[in-house]
Amino acid sequence: MAESIKDKVAIVGMGCTQFGERWDVGIEDLVIEAAYEAYEDAGIGSNDIQAAWIGTMYNTTAAGTLASPLKLGSKPCTRVENACGTGQEALRNACYALIAKAFDLVLVIGAEKMKDVGFGGLATGPTTSGTEAWRPVYFYGVSAPTRYALAATSYFAKYSLTPEEGKKLLAKISVKSHHYGARNPKAHLRREITEEQVIKAPMISWPLGLFDCCGVTDGASAAILCRTEDAKNFRDDYVVFKGFGAASGPGMGKVLTDYDFTWWDETEGAVRQAYEQAGIKDPRKEIDLVELHDCFSIAELIATESLLLCEQGKYKEQMSDMDAYYLEGEMPVNISGGLKSFGHPIGASGCRETYENYKQIQGRAQEPSRQKKKWKTDQRLALAHNQGGHPGKFACNVTIIGLP
Amino acid sequence: MVGIISYGAYIPIYRMSRELLAQVWGGTTGRGEKAVANFDEDTITMAVEACIDALGSMERQADGLYFASNTPPYREKQCASIIAAGLDFPVDGEFFTADFTNSLRAGTSALKAGTEAVKSGTAKRVVIATADCRLPAPNSGSEPLFGDGAAAIILGDTDVAVEIDGTYTIYSEFMDGWRKEKDTYLLTWEDRFIIEEGYEKHLPRAIKGLMTKHKLAKEDFSKFVLYAPDARRHAAMVKILGLDPKKIQEPLFDSVGHTGCALAPMMLIAALEEAKPGDKILLANYSDGADAFSLSVTENIEKMKDRRGIKRHLDSKLKLSNYGKYLLFRDLMVWEAERRPPDISSLASLWRERNQFLRFHGGKCRSCGTIQHPIQRVCAVCRTKDDYEEVRLSDKQGTVFSFAMDERAMVKDLPSISCVIDLEGGGRYVGVLTDREPGKVSVGMRVEMTLRNLHDGSGIHNYCWKPRPIRV
Numbered sequence: 001m002a003e004s005i006k007d008k009v010a011i012v013g014m015g016c017t018q019f020g021e022r023w024d025v026g027i028e029d030l031v032i033e034a035a036y037e038a039y040e041d042a043g044i045g046s047n048d049i050q051a052a053w054i055g056t057m058y059n060t061t062a063a064g065t066l067a068s069p070l071k072l073g074s075k076p077c078t079r080v081e082n083a084c085g086t087g088q089e090a091l092r093n094a095c096y097a098l099i100a101k102a103f104d105l106v107l108v109i110g111a112e113k114m115k116d117v118g119f120g121g122l123a124t125g126p127t128t129s130g131t132e133a134w135r136p137v138y139f140y141g142v143s144a145p146t147r148y149a150l151a152a153t154s155y156f157a158k159y160s161l162t163p164e165e166g167k168k169l170l171a172k173i174s175v176k177s178h179h180y181g182a183r184n185p186k187a188h189l190r191r192e193i194t195e196e197q198v199i200k201a202p203m204i205s206w207p208l209g210l211f212d213c214c215g216v217t218d219g220a221s222a223a224i225l226c227r228t229e230d231a232k233n234f235r236d237d238y239v240v241f242k243g244f245g246a247a248s249g250p251g252m253g254k255v256l257t258d259y260d261f262t263w264w265d266e267t268e269g270a271v272r273q274a275y276e277q278a279g280i281k282d283p284r285k286e287i288d289l290v291e292l293h294d295c296f297s298i299a300e301l302i303a304t305e306s307l308l309l310c311e312q313g314k315y316k317e318q319m320s321d322m323d324a325y326y327l328e329g330e331m332p333v334n335i336s337g338g339l340k341s342f343g344h345p346i347g348a349s350g351c352r353e354t355y356e357n358y359k360q361i362q363g364r365a366q367e368p369s370r371q372k373k374k375w376k377t378d379q380r381l382a383l384a385h386n387q388g389g390h391p392g393k394f395a396c397n398v399t400i401i402g403l404p
Numbered sequence: 405m406v407g408i409i410s411y412g413a414y415i416p417i418y419r420m421s422r423e424l425l426a427q428v429w430g431g432t433t434g435r436g437e438k439a440v441a442n443f444d445e446d447t448i449t450m451a452v453e454a455c456i457d458a459l460g461s462m463e464r465q466a467d468g469l470y471f472a473s474n475t476p477p478y479r480e481k482q483c484a485s486i487i488a489a490g491l492d493f494p495v496d497g498e499f500f501t502a503d504f505t506n507s508l509r510a511g512t513s514a515l516k517a518g519t520e521a522v523k524s525g526t527a528k529r530v531v532i533a534t535a536d537c538r539l540p541a542p543n544s545g546s547e548p549l550f551g552d553g554a555a556a557i558i559l560g561d562t563d564v565a566v567e568i569d570g571t572y573t574i575y576s577e578f579m580d581g582w583r584k585e586k587d588t589y590l591l592t593w594e595d596r597f598i599i600e601e602g603y604e605k606h607l608p609r610a611i612k613g614l615m616t617k618h619k620l621a622k623e624d625f626s627k628f629v630l631y632a633p634d635a636r637r638h639a640a641m642v643k644i645l646g647l648d649p650k651k652i653q654e655p656l657f658d659s660v661g662h663t664g665c666a667l668a669p670m671m672l673i674a675a676l677e678e679a680k681p682g683d684k685i686l687l688a689n690y691s692d693g694a695d696a697f698s699l700s701v702t703e704n705i706e707k708m709k710d711r712r713g714i715k716r717h718l719d720s721k722l723k724l725s726n727y728g729k730y731l732l733f734r735d736l737m738v739w740e741a742e743r744r745p746p747d748i749s750s751l752a753s754l755w756r757e758r759n760q761f762l763r764f765h766g767g768k769c770r771s772c773g774t775i776q777h778p779i780q781r782v783c784a785v786c787r788t789k790d791d792y793e794e795v796r797l798s799d800k801q802g803t804v805f806s807f808a809m810d811e812r813a814m815v816k817d818l819p820s821i822s823c824v825i826d827l828e829g830g831g832r833y834v835g836v837l838t839d840r841e842p843g844k845v846s847v848g849m850r851v852e853m854t855l856r857n858l859h860d861g862s863g864i865h866n867y868c869w870k871p872r873p874i875r876v
Contacts, residue, residue, distance in 0.1 A: 118743050119743040119744045121744075121812065135753060135757065135761075136748075136749040136750055136753055136754055136861065136862075136864075136866050137749075137754070137761050137858050137866050137867070137868035138757075138760075138761060138778060138868070139834060140836070140858050140859065140866075140868070141810075141813055141814070141815060141820055141822070141836055141858070141859075142822045142834060142836075143810055143812065143813060145808075145810065145812075146808040146810045146813075146820075146822045147808075149808030149809075149810075149822075150806045150807065150808050150822065150824055150834075151806075152808075153806045153807055153808060153847065154805070154806040154824075154847075157806070157847045202811070203809070203811045203819075204810070204811060204812055205808045205809060205810040205811065205812070205819075205822075206808060206809035206810075206811070206819065207808075208808075250784065252784045254824075254832065254834050255776045255777065255778070255780060255784050255832055256774070256776070256784055256785070256832060257805070257826045257830070257831075257832045259832075260805075261806055261824070
């Protein structure tokens with residue numbers, strides 16, 4: 001009989017690199033930087049680690065990416081990949097190993113080196129196709145911004161927004177992300193922007209402009225996990241997992257005409273699993289913090305709805321007061337600055353989002369002005385969400401953590 | 405009776421005015437405009453377009469397809485077979501494909517060969533496709549002259565609309581224009597020599613031969629379709645032959661340009677668009693000798709009126725008002741190196757999936773009836789495994805469900821407009837819209853499908869279907 005993972009595994013240490021265009025460091029340096037911060041946070045040494053997981057999409061030399069730079073000795077190392085959900089997927093798999101009592105103390109790293117390719121934007125093509133079977137002609141030339149722009153156009157059409165109204169709505173999201181990115185020392189993009197700047201920015205893929213798109217960034221984040229009963233050996237303010245969700249869609253959005261691009265089925269599927277495990281009935285009233293997958297502004301809008309944080313199609317109405325989604329609002333979203341300000345090193349983002357939530361729950365947010373003070377419940381529930389692939393064909397991960 | 409049972413034509417949507425060329429290079433402005441293929445077009449895709457126009461709602465059944473071009477996208481590799489597959493002709497039975505090339509007479513050569521095949525009884529239905537996309541040297545006399553276009557003629561022995569009742573052909577070793585293996589542009593000799601000793605000698609000889617052989621006189625004909633190297637020589641030929649100017653088919657130089665071996669067949673189609681039952685047409689083509697045909701129009705011509713042909717394609721156009729864009733379309737400069745990795749392909753993958761991408765088949769689930777593209781082995785709706793029939797989607801129109809305009813794509817005509825298309829009768833397709841005006845694209849816009857070359861990765865022309873706004 002399957003059981004909820006709620007409260008069974010604890011995070012006792014985390015680390016996160018500076019995110020950015022890290023010309024001076026390679027994937028090995030990123031892994032070391034994140035792991036050693038996590039060791040220090042947990043008060044352990046690398047010898048204490050019994051097994052390790054690395055989530056990475058492009059750096060595909062399996063556990064060599066992790067075992068070699070960290071000199072872990074001859075221990076089990078596993079590489080996992082689930083497109084943009086890769087970091088969370090590594091956390092999820094490590095938790096299951098702990099619950100199975102295969103190990104007592106494990107290391108999880110999400111890491112990606114993106115900026116060695118020599119051009120802007122995402123690498124695409126047969127060697128870097130991620131979740132998709134590569135084909136020479138089908139879906140040729142449909143970039144990541146374009147895939148999300150299709151969702152934006154469809155959302156605008158469905159809810160009768162003119163392109164101008166739609167872009168203005170999306171601009172508010174990017175302004176919020178940059179507001180917090182400017183206040184997060186580890187973020188890649190650290191300046192505030194205005195709605196006007198967003199709307200007037202160069203077009204990337206209409207209707208999405210430059211400031212509707214997240215950066216392409218290097219980064220890594222790490223976690224030290226143990227079973228909850230052992231957590232006190234490491235620290236008093238440990239944080240526990242409340243629920244995981246994972247959903248890989250069959251990719252029917254490109255095939256079936258009833259898919260309309262304005263609702264992420266996989267996100268809904270994954271988050272319902274996580275809410276059930278965590279015992280959450282009314283997410284808007286119970287969840288304190290959300291770090292969701294905002295690779296593009298439209299992604300934050302639709303994910304907010306698909307995570308059941310506001311009613312379907314009601315983002316505009318319920319967001320008429322944008323404060324609702326700011327730090328002390330009703331439903332704070334991406335107060336780290338989000339992927340928008342951090343960029344999206346594919347394998348790292350899921351761990352990085354959980355790092356933000358972990359620090360907030362402990363009251364140790366980078367830059368005190370960003371520290372959340374009022375909490376809805378004593379559990380301080382915080383949700384991380386990533387989705388890989390593209391609208392119509394997602395692989396989604398959700399991770400909820402909180403106090404025991 | 406052997407003859408034409410259907411015809412079609414294709415003219416690319418872009419037109420370049422001769423005024424633009426005068427602005428770019430200086431000098432005097434020529435008349436009119438010429439048709440210029442889009443960056444994703446070549447003679448294979450243009451031939452497919454012309455054949456689709458000719459086939460209309462006919463069954464995709466024939467005994468052969470002959471392709472004529474001086475600019476086939478492959479120099480070694482048959483193009484007719486790619487066209488036949490793009491048109492979704494059955495591949496399991498007997499079917500004769502052949503390429504005709506290396507002469508401005510290649511189109512009428514294929515027409516004659518096809519006529520002989522039907523006449524001999526070895527074939528009942530033959531598709532003749534001809535297209536040219538000759539690259540003129542920039543700032544040359546050829547540049548204002550050369551245009552791009554295609555024609556298709558379906559030959560058969562029943563329901564004939566235009567009977568081919570006489571032919572006459574001569575050959576000649578006379579050289580007037582040529583390209584050797586490594587020549588990019590056409591080479592010629594002094595034009596007075598090649599006109600006087602070539603064109604003006606050979607074309608009348610073939611016409612005279614036809615009339616003598618079949619006991620015809622010029623009074624017997626209601627229309628003369630005469631190939632010419634340009635408008636001036638066309639007018640001169642009418643005088644040489646002593647013909648009534650009212651009986652002369654207009655030669656398309658002012659609206660399309662010289663479309664190589666497709667010119668004479670395109671002029672013939674323009675003539676047929678105006679033809680009435682009982683009309684008798686003389687078609688004469690020149691190069692490396694000359695061909696002459698005597699054609700009789702039957703009452704079946706009235707059934708051909710829904711073709712896009714020449715006239716309706718001429719009316720459907722976009723202005724190519726930027727020579728820089730033309731340089732990009734034809735890849736006429738050494739460009740800044742692309743920092744992003746080049747396109748690549750896989751022949752094995754293209755071959756494995758040829759039915760769904762080159763033939764553009766979807767799978768129709770036998771259990772629930774849902775049409776799905778690409779073909780899903782496990783039905784996306786009812787999960788029935790491996791129980792579907794393949795259905796052709798290339799002849800379906802559709803509606804834009806959503807679109808995006810990518811300003812950073814590695815294509816020659818930004819923005820690259822990706823569209824989600826819902827096809828009539830079922831099926832969804834995500835593709836890049838071509839032949840479009842970015843400001844006019846909207847959700848709900850009606851589109852039709854067109855075969856295009858998506859990219860040249862791995863040294864292969866990677867053909868697949870694109871949506872485009874309905875041309876007419």
